[in-house]
Amino acid sequence: MPLRRLVVSTALMASVVFLTFAALVISGRLPVWPAVVACLVVVGLHALLLRAFLDGLTRIRTGVEEILVEPERAVPVVRSSSPAVNDLWLAIMRLTRAWRHRIRGLEIELAGSNAVLAALPDPLILVNERREVVRQNAAAQALFGDHVLRRDLAVALRQPTLLAAVDAVVAGGGGRLVEFELTSPVERHMTARIDPLPARTEDGVILLVSLHDLTSAKRAEQMRADFVANASHELRTPLSTLVGFIETLQGPASDDEEARVKFLAIMQQQASRMARLIEDLLSLSRIEMNEHQPPTTPIAVVAVLRHVGQTLEMKAAARGMPIEYDIADEQAQVVADADELAQLFQNLIDNAIKYARPDTAITIGVGPSRRFKDGLAIKVRDRGEGIPRTHLPRLTERFYRVDTARSREMGGTGLGLAIVKHIISRHRGLLEVDSEMGEGTTFTVHLRGSMPGAAALPPPAPKSDENRVIG
Ligand SMILES: Nc1ncnc2c1ncn2[C@@H]1O[C@H](COP(=O)(O)OP(=O)(O)OP(=O)(O)O)[C@@H](O)[C@H]1O
Ligand SMILES: [Mg+2]
Known part of the structure; x- marks a missing residue:
């Protein structure tokens, strides 16, 4: 504890008593020497009391500074002969414990939210009012890299419809959904949901852009369409052959025995081809249905x-x-x-x-x-x-x-x-x-x-x- 502070504080505290004794000496009611002795006693007592108090305050300040530097460190013990100092330290300790508890809770919450964000399979980008990328999850980072951070969203997604939708949401519009194609690094069909946050976050995020890859769904759709087209084509060919021969047998070749034998053989061949096709299709769908269950014997x-x-x-x-x-x-x-x-x-x-x-x-x-x-x-x-x-x-x-x-x-x-x-x-x-x-x-x-x-x-x-x- 600095001596100057003790001297100044003692002088200030004792000043009223000095003035009182001075007045008594000047008015002749008190002789000089007893007044001087009384003043010295008063100064001594004040200095003694103030020393314990100021010493306690200094230790409290050092303790608080240590906690601020290293929040997880054990709280140092401050014990003083001044009850006020002890009470103050107990209050600070309670405050520190409550503060640490709250911080731990917030850290757990933050880690949970970050883990959820990171685990989301769809890319997620958090954007501020200047349309800059403030944060992104792991899926977005894998897609766009780190260089898009703190830069205009257009660096990551040069998609006029998407950017226009983001601008509209920045300007105060409600959430919207846009579809677009990514051509690099590979061709992808994507949708983007742009949703405003209910309140601006500390780091300035005002909206979320969540992307969803529709490529496999579109591909599956295309494959289904191709499959139906192929299967009908495969069936239509033998079917039209059959219809043609039936018409021929009903009309021009109705009395032609030789043609009848020949055509019936072809018709049988075409019919069994259709039957085989249907059998193969059924077999394929049966195998596909069980594909998730590998055999065990x-x-x-x-x-x-x-x-x-x-x-x-x-x-x-x-x-x-x-x-x-x-x-x-x-x-x-x-x-x-x-x-x-x-x-x-x-x-x-x-x-x-x-x-x-x-x-x-x-x-x-x-x-x-x-x-x-x-x-x-x-x-x-x-x-x-x-x-x-x-x-x-x-x-x-x-x-x-x-x-x-x-x-x-x-x-x-x-x-x-x-x-x-x-x-x-x-x-x-x-x-x-x-x-x-x-x-x-x-x-x-x-x-x-x-x-x-x-x-x-x-x-x-x-x-x-x-x-x-x-x-
Ligand atoms: N061993 C092979 N040598 C040369 N080409 C082959 C051979 N195996 C398959 N192929 C080619 O691959 C194609 C696909 O074979 P796949 O078995 O799927 O159909 P497919 O034999 O035409 O009809 P399916 O097997 O239903 O009767 C065949 O049409 C043929 O052109
Ligand atoms: Mg084959």
């Missing part, structure tokens, strides 16, 4: 493969194509649905028979998977013309064919590989296709040895640029 895969091979042997033999086996382990097991597995390999072997060169062998191979630990890689290899690289990524799309005319001529619906893809996806497996022009094509199906947590191995480096993982 282990089955001996080689027995299934040999059985499918046998059922297709005649068809293969008709084209002079032997079906050969290259099996590392006859007892190999995978967790799978036996019927779906049979359907999967039926499609792959059927394709090999249909699209490979006649008089070449088809090989069915079973060995360890390079993709799943304890998994199996099952290969169907043909020696056909191969599939041009540009077609590989789209091969498993519904109704996609490399050579439409040839596929139709062979009675194909273009759904076989889409079915294959969905069966593999239900089994949480992988499909690879390796094709070399003039050499042939190998479809490899990787299946897991156990479900559901079978570990995936890191993808191996492609052997050549012809190799593609397509599902």
Whole structure:
């Protein structure tokens, strides 16, 4: 405690007593010496009392400063011989505790709000009245980067309709919804909701821009529309053939026995094509419906493969194509649905028979998977013309064919590989296709040895640029 403050305070406190004694001495009512002694006693007592009080206040000030510098530090103990100082310190301690409690509450609330904001999957931007980005959540940061902060919203979103809507809300208008297209880094279809905040925040935010990506919804919509168009087209072709022949048989060829036999054979072929198409569509939707539930029973895969091979042997033999086996382990097991597995390999072997060169062998191979630990890689290899690289990524799309005319001529619906893809996806497996022009094509199906947590191995480096993982 500075001595000057004690002297000044004591002098001030004792000044009234000094003046009183001075008046008494001047008026002759009190001799000088007793007055001087009385003054010294008064000064001494005042100094003693004030020292304890001022000392207590100084320690309180130091304590408060320490708390301000380090709010979480333990409150220092201040004890004084002055009861007033002790009371004051107790009050300050209570205030500090209440203040800390409130701050902790606010911190928890803030952390909660920040966590919610960060976890929101949709990008969210908080904008001030100058239309600058004040804050953004993690999704927006991933989309626009940090450089948009404290800059005009137009830096992040150069969308005239969106900016006009934001300006209208800044000017006091109500919330609005706009749709727009983002072209970079990838094309996206987005909606933006612009909502004013009920009150301006401390950091100046007055409105929220929340973005929602509609790309997948739009794509799904488009795919649904394409699917309906494709399916109706596929059905319409055989149907119009049927109607044409019925009309011919009812009219000009009604008495032509030879034409009747010939037309009925074509009609039967077209009707069974329609039936196959409907069967494949139903099968596809059944598999899709169960896709979220992977199978759980282990089955001996080689027995299934040999059985499918046998059922297709005649068809293969008709084209002079032997079906050969290259099996590392006859007892190999995978967790799978036996019927779906049979359907999967039926499609792959059927394709090999249909699209490979006649008089070449088809090989069915079973060995360890390079993709799943304890998994199996099952290969169907043909020696056909191969599939041009540009077609590989789209091969498993519904109704996609490399050579439409040839596929139709062979009675194909273009759904076989889409079915294959969905069966593999239900089994949480992988499909690879390796094709070399003039050499042939190998479809490899990787299946897991156990479900559901079978570990995936890191993808191996492609052997050549012809190799593609397509599902
Ligand atoms: N092994 C293969 N060699 C060459 N091309 C193939 C082979 N497998 C499939 N393709 C090509 O991929 C296309 C799609 O095959 P997918 O099995 O989905 O349909 P599809 O065979 O035409 O009809 P479906 O299987 O329904 O009878 C085929 O039309 C064919 O052009
Ligand atoms: Mg097929």
